[in-house]
Amino acid sequence: MSLTLYYASGACSFVPHVLLESLGVPFEPVPVKLHKGEHLGDAYKVINPRSQVPVLVDGGHTITQIVAIVSYLDACHPQALVLPSAPLARARALEILSWMNNSAHITFAHIFMPHKFTDEAAAHAAMKTYNQQQYRAVLQELQALVTAAAANGTGWLDAGQPGALDAYALTLLRWGTMVGINPQDYPALWAFVQRLAQQPVVARVIERERLKLNWYEG
Numbered sequence: 001m002s003l004t005l006y007y008a009s010g011a012c013s014f015v016p017h018v019l020l021e022s023l024g025v026p027f028e029p030v031p032v033k034l035h036k037g038e039h040l041g042d043a044y045k046v047i048n049p050r051s052q053v054p055v056l057v058d059g060g061h062t063i064t065q066i067v068a069i070v071s072y073l074d075a076c077h078p079q080a081l082v083l084p085s086a087p088l089a090r091a092r093a094l095e096i097l098s099w100m101n102n103s104a105h106i107t108f109a110h111i112f113m114p115h116k117f118t119d120e121a122a123a124h125a126a127m128k129t130y131n132q133q134q135y136r137a138v139l140q141e142l143q144a145l146v147t148a149a150a151a152n153g154t155g156w157l158d159a160g161q162p163g164a165l166d167a168y169a170l171t172l173l174r175w176g177t178m179v180g181i182n183p184q185d186y187p188a189l190w191a192f193v194q195r196l197a198q199q200p201v202v203a204r205v206i207e208r209e210r211l212k213l214n215w216y217e218g
């Protein structure tokens with residue numbers, strides 16, 4: 001298959017970006033500059049009318065939504081165990097991935113892009129403050145998950161080797177540092193993210209996306 005990944009530096013597209021790199025399949029990574037509004041232009045809307053990253057193109061087929069992309073790559077590469085094959089373990093992995101995508105991610109969006117949720121500018125500050133507290137609870141939950149993974153012996157949220165869940169965990173903590181959250185408030189999660197960032201597959205993607213892990217300045 002001929003794969004293309006449309007991604008934006010530091011965005012949630014980091015998740016399939018890491019996954020593709022870890023699968024070792026050839027793919028073309030195409031950067032989309034969200035800060036320059038490239039995703040809002042007509043050319044990108046042909047690729048994704050919702051104007052979002054990530055987009056995976058496989059031959060003539062376009063797949064959006066992280067959960068769908070992860071499921072698709074899992075189905076295409078059953079031997080790689082992108083998702084566990086045992087029914088309960090698979091459900092647990094999808095449970096966490098869905099929570100990251102439809103809850104944790106959205107809580108962050110209320111802090112980072114409040115204008116997406118109300119056009120009343122006066123409401124933005126309160127929305128940011130409230131959701132920063134909510135987001136702290138998200139990071140606490142994430143820290144509990146990585147702590148449990150360490151206790152279970154694998155050390156990763158994904159079975160055996162770092163994958164989509166791990167990459168999402170890194171992204172969510174990194175985003176927290178961009179909105180004034182000190183990663184040291186979550187020592188086990190921060191240690192996990194730093195260890196993950198050193199894995200060669202993940203380090204390659206961090207390098208390609210030119211990511212700074214910690215934006216917190218105190």
Ligand SMILES: N[C@@H](CCC(=O)N[C@@H](CS)C(=O)NCC(=O)O)C(=O)O
Nearest residue numbers: 011012051052053054065066067101
């Ligand atoms: N549920 C979507 C979320 C995608 C999403 O929120 N992408 C963000 C980057 S993290 C984006 O493209 N934002 C640009 C925008 O919405 O204007 C998915 O799983 O792909």
